[in-house]
Amino acid sequence: MSRVTSLLRQTRRPGRLGWTDILSYGYLALGVVLMFGPVLWLVLSSLKTPAALLEFPPSFLPLTQKTISVPGHARPLELHRVRLPDGSVKELAQVRRIGIQATMIDPADPARPAIRVPIEAREPIREIAFAWSNYTEPLKQFAFGRYFANSLIVTILATIITLLINSMAAYALAIYEFRGKNAALLMVIGTLMIPITIVLVPVFLVVTQLGLNNSLWAVILPGAATPTGVFLLRQYMLTLPRDLIEAARMDKASEWQIYSRIVMPLTLPALAVLAIFSIMWRWNEFLWPLAVLTKSEVYTLQIGLNAFQGELQTQWHYLLAMTVMTLAPVALVFVFLQRFITTGIANTGMK
Amino acid sequence: MNRRHWLAGALVAVALASSPVQAQTTLRMTWYSDGNEGEVMRDLLNRFEAGNPGIKVVLDTVPFKAINENLPVQLAAGQGPDMARIVDFGGLAKFALDLRPHLANAPNWEQNFGPFLEWMREPGNTTAIPGYMTQLTVTGPLVNKTLFEQAGVAIPGPKATWDDWAKAAKAVADKVKAPYPVAFDRSGHRFFGLAVSQGAKMIGADGLPTPSDEGFRRAAQLIVDWHKSGVMSKELWGSVSGTAYRGANEEFKNAQVPFYLSGSWQIAQFDKTVGNAFDWIAAPTPCGPANCSGMPGGAGVIGIKATKHPAEVAKVMDFLASEPILSEFYARTLFVPGHIGIAKKGVAYRGASAQAAAALKVFGDAVGALDPAAYRIQGNAYSRIVFNAAISRIGQAVAGEITIDDAIKRIDADVAQQVAERNKK
């Protein structure tokens, strides 16, 4: 019974593995498979040839048809495992296939006359091969470097602006008493729930009137003031001791100095959380950039990458490979800031 | 101080990134790609630039979604490129530039693009030359010959009916355990590939759409019935909502579809990805009570009215639409030509296998067999409204959410409402 209790709290009997522990580890192991598996699947899929991508049942690893060069044949021939009429199984190379009949020869003895095999009797022999061309081809085709740089500029500048103006507003709303404070708070909270998707057209109109179309600012500015950001930072700042701010005031710090030297450094965990979300959001943003960026010089990675989606065809092999490329920076950010993120969220006054 | 310099440098860099240096006349063409046509176009444009040092053409490749969803908004806002590759000719006609005054040889254009120019013009206008066709598409069936052979079922002949094909495909599928005996792209355009042969006209005397005529009903009924009897799988028509497109090309490549109603644009890709896995052919469109016609369609490049350089745009267009260049474009992209002169001469497709070349020939011939009604439907300014309403509602009927009668009532209502909205001034 106390073991069940311990499931509900944090202590484990030292040195003993109870069934609750086994249950927990089982759950966690399942979690690892469930959480990482799909992403691993994406990565492996991105290394498959277009044909292998569509195969069923799908193979986990990227496999391709094994071929062999046979003297007397200009092109390498496909290798198959063939069940012969006498019941024996042999590895043969396919010279040609017409309808449901395949013509095959023994690669070890190409001089022997070819035999005809019904196609059900042969099974392709395959080997692991990574289709790196999924990566190299699109890199040649589209200006990955430029799109990457644009995405980077958008992400970094937008995040800096977001952090700055939202923390300033949060500071004003957390620290000062002033006329209109409640109205400002209500405005912030009232718009907390409005998704940008539903006001896309009016925002487009505003941006167009400001003459920002086809400039990265059109992507950077509109989302910079986020109610979520203000709300999150304000909640955190409310937990800072007022004494600190008053002490700073006694120490002849100007209001700006109090904000920048005292409050900002102490709000770092919350800022880190907002930064992470801003980075993720900006890096992944698609619908809005698509609406305001039409010149390829200013494309972000997401637009460039989705250009593989045509009207009638989607070049999945390229799309998946480029998706993996855009995931790489995300994974990096995650690896380096993981601790910050996880402890940061825990501490952001989400209470 | 250093820090400040660095910051200023960064800001300048950003400013530069967002305002490119203007060299000569730079024209922009918004483009989308299904396959290699973007590369080919770039190559041709390079050739143009070499011959015309004063003009530079930038190709802005976007997801197709942006062509249909964002480009209209950008054009409406007075933004947008100098040229664009589009498919909704009727919807964007009001933004199109009339190239005629700037063209060296306008009659030549009329001669070779005549029927398609009508698609691109605003209603009532009979003279404008808005652009040219980067491809003509024509709907038609692609057949997995190997599956038919494995099942031992004979492939229906040239004048076979829809019913013949449905029966044959079902028989094949049952034998070889293919989950999709008949597959249709979930697309209004493809639906009309069936509906035209059932006698659908779509357009009333006043030029406004009247979707639910007899032929339309018959076609809709057929689609729903085929789903009920297992000839079609709900996977395509029943699995998504609204106007979403779903193709069965992946399933076809995986040898799960004996009969796939799609169109000429699939050929290049199938040639590349099916490879040696099975044999496939293109077949003529099956016959209905009215005719054996499929639907024409296609994509074209138009000039945009708001351009500051109409003469230069015309120059580029003239180059791209010229016979040798366009012929090369079709040949390298394996597109069915949307140029009457080239179509007559035939295109020497490059790098196409015998199989693909044969299929292209079938589709080329199919162009000749198109019913005038099919052209009228494609050229009507409201056609896409009807296409979208049709798949959205028939999709619901296929999913079993509404009856076919309700679906048709809804289609009429949807179309009427949208037409009214468009004509609200």
Place this chain on the structure above:
Amino acid sequence: MAGLVLKGIGKSFGPVEVLRGIDLDVADGEFVVFVGPSGCGKSTLLRVIAGLEEVTSGSIRIDGQDVTTERAAERGLAMVFQSYALYPHMSVYRNIAFALENMRLPREEIDARVRRAATMLRLTEYLDRKPGALSGGQRQRVAIGRAVVRDPKIFLFDEPLSNLDAELRVATRKELAGLHAEIGGTMIYVTHDQVEAMTLANRIVVLNKGRIEQVGTPLDLYNRPANLFVAGFIGSPRMNFIRGQVGPEGRLVTPDGKVNLPLPPGSAATGEVTIGIRPEHVAPCSPAEADARIAVELVEQLGSESYLYGTLADGTALTLRSPLEDPARRGEEMPVRFDPARLHLFDAAGLAIRP
């Protein structure tokens, strides 16, 4: 260094009046302690002086200059907070230097001042540490150091010792006294602990419900409390209060007549009075000398002395201090005598009746 003049200070938070009509003169170099029960307004008054709260009415003059509307930063004061309010992300050095940096003093000047303060407060070896790595007493000294380097016109202390344990509190109290002796600045100190007030102050200001009850030197307050509140607040254990009246023959008598005391000579008291007597001025005695008898309820033995808690016949609690180690047992009845010279009398309004 500077003096401080408060005139008619009033402060309200919405409908709640926290301070009313405070008048106070603090001389240059004086150590003034504000005491009072919690909620009496002493901290608010300190914050008003600091400039952290705006007054609702009245004026504040520092060094002869009206600073009523000036912000905290401009008043040239330094404050030590109850929580110390050290900047957790800065080293001790930066904590102390922060204000000097804000004043844009030259680097060398800042460094010299910080080091001088650190030496004085024995913080030199901790200058690189973050406040989180310091003990309570060290943090306290950093907070003081932060105030000292500024060379402020007035030092303000807001219950600076309340977060220290008893032993450290006594030690730090002495250090503070030493500091005042050494630098001689004007200091205003808020506490609810009367021992701190008594030991540190030149003058004590007793506050209650937003008003000043009495201002005076510690002994003044102890020996001549102006009213019942001050009498009860200053001194520990607190003063005994017995309800009584001035009898016809000029004696103080309780309603039940069991206590009967001579009226102090020259007293003007008449009618209903409250008799106040501190525990140390009540002593056990022989039955013959007794002014009253108490039933002993609790005996606290502190070693050097003992406190006896008992009740008079009418139930009034009475505490007395006895130098004896074992003066009585619980339940015993004990005769006690009051020192007649140390009786305090208060009228019905609670004001002291002075001869």
Place this chain on the structure above:
Amino acid sequence: MSANGSPPRAIPRDSFASRLIEAVAGLADRPMAWIQHAVGGRGMAYVFLAPNILFFGLFVFLPIGINMAMSLTGGTNLFLSERPFVGGDHYRALMQCGSYLDPASCREDHFWKGVSNTLKFTLFQMVAMVGTALVTALVLNRKIRGRGFFRAVYFFPVLLSPVVVALIWKWILQRDGLLNGAITLAGGEKILFFVEPGWAMFWAVFVSVWAHMGFYTLILLAGLQAIPADLYEAAEMDGTKPMRVLTRITLPLLWPNLVVVLVLVLIKAVQTFDEVFVLTGGGPGTATLMVVQYIYETAFANQVQNFGLAAAASMLLGSLLFALTMLQLWIARRKAA
């Protein structure tokens, strides 16, 4: 914050970030000092608020105003000046229903279907999300070896874009996907997940739980770790049954965090669009068509881009969201009181 002057959180010593902030902020010291001199210390509140309000005004409030104007005008033109005034036509069209309980009876049946799907999705998702996050948080709250690693594992999908998440799962769940491959391998029949309305909704919920659960787990975990251990020890001394410990100690003390999670899940669920759209395309039929998808398609994907109708629908959705926000505020107030 404890009163003994300990730092509020462990801050890395003179971290690079704080030094950077300090250096950059230093550049603004003098200008800001002048501004403060001009507007006074209290006026600085408005100065701090100003940039945000400016951005908010330009990119949130102005658009909402334009949206409102758009909802009262018709046609396909973009600029308000070119759009004819139609009054409440769009609202009337949206509200025209035989019965509000039956979306099919409405003129704009897809709008109401979207509303009803969104409500369904929100309800299922809230239960599933909070349930899974709670269980995961409880497990992670134990003294588990490699806790940081597992915490990261569950959090990782939060960082993926909704489109990528949906793409991955679509790839897994389609007829010829990984899951059906596994089912076939195990001897089962392929399941057409996107053809069965029930399955489609299930996977829509599942995938969104998969993608966002990690975030809520962390919030709940923080709450669990804030519960004093001696409460559990006291409960154990009292011989409290484990279920009672959960229901009488853990859950009540976790309540504030649970409220936050519930509210956030609610907000996100109502806004759901791209994730579900890419995964199921709103199908089968219209079984997973969300209201935001309806708005998006009305404004963009339909050939006649009906900005007016979309704007009207978004105003309706907006008011619903506003009401929900106020409800949240009210709950928060009550909690505080």
